[in-house]
Amino acid sequence: MPIDGTPADDNTDEAELQDMIPREEADQSGPHEPLLAPTGASPDYEADDEIPASELRYSGGWFIWILTFSAGLSGLLFGYDTGVISSTLVTIGFDLSNRPLTTLDESLITSCTSLFALIASPFTGVLADKCGRRRVILVADVLFAVGALIQASTSQVWGMIVGRSIVGLAVGSASAVTPLYISEVAPSHIRGRLVTILSLLITGGQVVAYVIGWLFSRTTGGWRWIVGLGAAPAFLQFAVLMILPETPRWLVQAGFDNQAVVVLTRIYQDCPGCDRVVRRVMRDIKGEIAEEALELGPSKVPGTQPQWLYDASQRARDLFHNGGNRRALTIAMMLQGLQQLCGFNSLMYFSGIIFTALSFSSPTLTSLTVAVTNFLFTLVAFGLIDRIGRRRILLYSIPVMVVALAFCALSFSSLDVSWDPQPPSRHRDAPDKQGAFYPLMILLCLTIYTAAYAFGLGNVPWQQSELFPLNVRSLGSGLATATNWGSNFLVGLTFLPMMKWMSPTWTFAVYALVCAIGWVAVRAIYPEMSGMGLEDVKGLLADGWGVEESLRRRADAQQE
Numbered sequence: 001m002p003i004d005g006t007p008a009d010d011n012t013d014e015a016e017l018q019d020m021i022p023r024e025e026a027d028q029s030g031p032h033e034p035l036l037a038p039t040g041a042s043p044d045y046e047a048d049d050e051i052p053a054s055e056l057r058y059s060g061g062w063f064i065w066i067l068t069f070s071a072g073l074s075g076l077l078f079g080y081d082t083g084v085i086s087s088t089l090v091t092i093g094f095d096l097s098n099r100p101l102t103t104l105d106e107s108l109i110t111s112c113t114s115l116f117a118l119i120a121s122p123f124t125g126v127l128a129d130k131c132g133r134r135r136v137i138l139v140a141d142v143l144f145a146v147g148a149l150i151q152a153s154t155s156q157v158w159g160m161i162v163g164r165s166i167v168g169l170a171v172g173s174a175s176a177v178t179p180l181y182i183s184e185v186a187p188s189h190i191r192g193r194l195v196t197i198l199s200l201l202i203t204g205g206q207v208v209a210y211v212i213g214w215l216f217s218r219t220t221g222g223w224r225w226i227v228g229l230g231a232a233p234a235f236l237q238f239a240v241l242m243i244l245p246e247t248p249r250w251l252v253q254a255g256f257d258n259q260a261v262v263v264l265t266r267i268y269q270d271c272p273g274c275d276r277v278v279r280r281v282m283r284d285i286k287g288e289i290a291e292e293a294l295e296l297g298p299s300k301v302p303g304t305q306p307q308w309l310y311d312a313s314q315r316a317r318d319l320f321h322n323g324g325n326r327r328a329l330t331i332a333m334m335l336q337g338l339q340q341l342c343g344f345n346s347l348m349y350f351s352g353i354i355f356t357a358l359s360f361s362s363p364t365l366t367s368l369t370v371a372v373t374n375f376l377f378t379l380v381a382f383g384l385i386d387r388i389g390r391r392r393i394l395l396y397s398i399p400v401m402v403v404a405l406a407f408c409a410l411s412f413s414s415l416d417v418s419w420d421p422q423p424p425s426r427h428r429d430a431p432d433k434q435g436a437f438y439p440l441m442i443l444l445c446l447t448i449y450t451a452a453y454a455f456g457l458g459n460v461p462w463q464q465s466e467l468f469p470l471n472v473r474s475l476g477s478g479l480a481t482a483t484n485w486g487s488n489f490l491v492g493l494t495f496l497p498m499m500k501w502m503s504p505t506w507t508f509a510v511y512a513l514v515c516a517i518g519w520v521a522v523r524a525i526y527p528e529m530s531g532m533g534l535e536d537v538k539g540l541l542a543d544g545w546g547v548e549e550s551l552r553r554r555a556d557a558q559q560e
């Protein structure tokens with residue numbers, strides 16, 4: 001397959017595919033054994049199937065952890081930049097445009113990030129196919145740094161909006177491409193855990209943002225430090241990723257087979273029978289690419305259309321016209337939509353306002369409990385996700401969210417107050433008149449809700465890339481990420497008006513209802529992906545949602 005990622009001819013044979021390795025690259029790494037059985041496995045590769053399962057249960061050496069943490073720094077940046085806004089807004093004072101921020105300024109500064117993330121994420125899918133996953137992360141780093149520096153140095157409201165929008169482009173591309181990068185380098189048995197590291201870094205970034213916000217909240221002009229510090233991890237990640245490799249799957253797709261073998265060998269270096277495992281992974285990747293080439297037909301661009309546009313439209317057609325791909329996209333978008341529409345980020349962005357309204361003496365500190373709980377339970381998920389399984393984790397945790405939200409709604413109704421979004425007294429009837437019981441009850445419910453969210457919905461949807469076959473993986477992940485940001489934008493925009501016009505009780509009741517509907521959808525259409533090779537998922541979704549089949553395969557694997 002050529003470097004631009006165009007599919008190979010239908011009847012590609014092994015020799016042809018070897019020829020497609022760019023010449024100078026083949027020269028550098030020297031000839032090596034053929035790795036591929038392009039259309040159906042040759043006897044050689046059948047033999048590889050006998051690799052003992054224990055070898056494929058490899059839990060990763062240091063190299064894979066370095067790759068994951070380096071790529072995951074994007075999560076830290078994305079968490080920091082989304083978590084930082086609440087403290088920034090309350091500390092800007094008169095520093096921008098020589099006047100206090102209006103409500104419109106606040107809304108624009110907050111929501112432009114999600115809006116630009118929404119715009120960037122689907123394009124990221126196309127870019128990550130054309131230029132590679134790693135290069136897109138590097139571009140996102142530049143955007144993160146430029147956006148942070150513009151915010152830190154501006155003296156105008158519009159400058160802040162421009163800076164936050166540029167950060168939004170970075171957040172959108174980083175959040176689409178980083179899970180893709182991690183899942184493409186991860187050995188299948190620890191893929192869930194490795195992708196969960198991304199969620200850990202996101203939620204860790206949010207905790208850091210809250211703590212830094214709190215530390216600088218009393219310093220004059222402290223907000224400039226708060227937003228400017230966002231540039232530091234971007235510089236770090238840029239430096240580290242310059243020396244780290246592209247994913248083996250993208251390399252094979254682009255024709256750099258020898259480099260892919262080198263990267264896979266480093267990933268599996270401590271694994272018993274490393275060579276055989278690498279050959280087997282290569283065989284799976286190449287088998288998948290050859291199959292897709294057969295399905296897609298001619299790879300040459302007709303007429304004067306640019307090749308990349310032709311490739312992108314071929315992929316889009318394959319994503320929407322192929323039943324299995326359409327199902328993968330439906331599941332990924334459903335999970336990402338649910339992750340946001342369950343309302344969690346209304347706490348992330350507005351918990352300060354909620355706790356002020358409930359008359360907590362230190363709302364910022366109280367908000368920190370939400371961020372810390374979110375982080376700690378993502379850590380629990382990190383330990384358990386591959387053992388319990390993605391589907392089961394969601395089926396257990398979403399009902400807890402429903403119950404916690406329902407009790408939260410009931411507690412708000414018992415407070416018998418209406419929501420008035422004007423500080424300092426946000427409730428017409430101050431709740432402390434009615435005692436601290438219900439505010440504490442609400443805090444408890446929101447903490448339980450956050451814990452259940454972090455355990456399941458906060459991280460499982462980011463496993464999205466594993467649902468898609470290679471040729472539509474990047475585009476599918478980009479569209480699912482766009483669903484995340486679109487829903488995030490919607491929740492950010494509607495939370496305060498819902499609290500005001502529908503009452504807090506009904507707002508939280510609506511979130512409970514969304515979660516309940518989400519549970520039914522997860523149960524009906526989300527198969528168990530834990531432990532499955534990226535190349536096996538396609539078969540699972542080919543003729544249906546694959547739920548039963550996935551549970552059967554998992555039970556078999558566990559018995560083994």
Ligand SMILES: O[C@H]1[C@H](O)[C@@H](O)[C@H](O)[C@@H](O)[C@H]1O
Nearest residue numbers: 199202203345348374458459
């Ligand atoms: O996975 C993350 C995490 O759960 C964050 O706490 C949340 O703010 C993000 O929206 C979500 O995508």
